[in-house]
Amino acid sequence: MPLLTYPGVRPWAKAIRDAVLTRRMPPWFADPRFGHFANDRSLSKNEIETIVEWVDAGAAEGNPKDAPPARAWPAGWSIGAPDAIFEMPEAVRIPAKGTIEYQYVILPTRFTDDKWVEKVEVQPSDRSSVHHAVVYIRESDPTWLRNQPIGRPFSLPANNHRPNPASLTTSDILMVYTPGNSSDGWPRGMAKKIKAGSDLVLQMHYTANGKDVADRTRIGVVFAKEPPMQAVLTLQMGNDKFVIPPGDANFRIAVSGTLPNQATLISLFPHMHLRGKRFEYLLVEPNGRIETLLKVNDYDFNWQLNYRLAQPRVLPAGTRFQWVGYFDNSPNNPRNPDPKAEVRFGEQSWEEMMIGFFDMAVDPKIGKPAFFERKR
Numbered sequence: 001m002p003l004l005t006y007p008g009v010r011p012w013a014k015a016i017r018d019a020v021l022t023r024r025m026p027p028w029f030a031d032p033r034f035g036h037f038a039n040d041r042s043l044s045k046n047e048i049e050t051i052v053e054w055v056d057a058g059a060a061e062g063n064p065k066d067a068p069p070a071r072a073w074p075a076g077w078s079i080g081a082p083d084a085i086f087e088m089p090e091a092v093r094i095p096a097k098g099t100i101e102y103q104y105v106i107l108p109t110r111f112t113d114d115k116w117v118e119k120v121e122v123q124p125s126d127r128s129s130v131h132h133a134v135v136y137i138r139e140s141d142p143t144w145l146r147n148q149p150i151g152r153p154f155s156l157p158a159n160n161h162r163p164n165p166a167s168l169t170t171s172d173i174l175m176v177y178t179p180g181n182s183s184d185g186w187p188r189g190m191a192k193k194i195k196a197g198s199d200l201v202l203q204m205h206y207t208a209n210g211k212d213v214a215d216r217t218r219i220g221v222v223f224a225k226e227p228p229m230q231a232v233l234t235l236q237m238g239n240d241k242f243v244i245p246p247g248d249a250n251f252r253i254a255v256s257g258t259l260p261n262q263a264t265l266i267s268l269f270p271h272m273h274l275r276g277k278r279f280e281y282l283l284v285e286p287n288g289r290i291e292t293l294l295k296v297n298d299y300d301f302n303w304q305l306n307y308r309l310a311q312p313r314v315l316p317a318g319t320r321f322q323w324v325g326y327f328d329n330s331p332n333n334p335r336n337p338d339p340k341a342e343v344r345f346g347e348q349s350w351e352e353m354m355i356g357f358f359d360m361a362v363d364p365k366i367g368k369p370a371f372f373e374r375k376r
Contacts, residue, residue, distance in 0.1 A: 082220030
């Protein structure tokens, strides 16, 4: 429900009281013992008590004169008026039932010069059917998806619990849309680069929800007013070679790697499916000491969040990362589609994924391929 006006909120007062007391709302899952995050939306004890006392006293309306001015979102955009909007040329039809393979749509930017993006927002027209949307930046003269149609949806089905090789790419990611994460932006002096002639490639995961619907997703971007001091790259480490036994309530899956060059860590974004239980981002120091950067104790598939560091952190080349995911395939997991199933990697929600996205800021003259060239 909207929380913009008193008449819109008042009927939900008791539900709001219960939600904040149990900390179900606002959604925030980072363990407070590890890390500090700029977008921490959790409520303080005093804020919770204020809401509870207001509801218990009858949820009276305050003086309308004290109300803050209504926030105007230009044309429905939370990032402000976009400098450019990219929209699917036609809606994608989503059936009421059945499995829907990932749909890809290539959207030309037609940029004649390089652009630096400081804010981006993804807006599905039918959010109820969108599990996630990944927006890739495909540079000019691509080999990836070279023979695929422009502007029309197509699929690249996964095969035998492995990603389709045709779907794999080293292209940078502009944005990952999930429930709870519809827009992104970067600190002053940091931005994402879209080279002249690039395309945006939408990877859409639709889920049938019992109704025949259609979606026409659009992407809005706001350009930086001046060239940034650092370019933002979205990186990821994941593990797709696992087998989760039936009934296992705490199955561990890990992946590790080292940073090829010095960079500044900005944010952390864990991704799992319905059996996801806990996710940890760990930094392993040369002496073996482990530092926890982020610990999500109660991963919620329905609220997948990006955790933005309160203070971006410079990390030297050779820094060793380890991401660890824990999965609950037991009958005690109310979201578990089938606790009797042996679960492997797959694109659909009843299968599993273990991916840790993370944003790093680097010298703006360094592109993503160059960043992975290790200096000797």
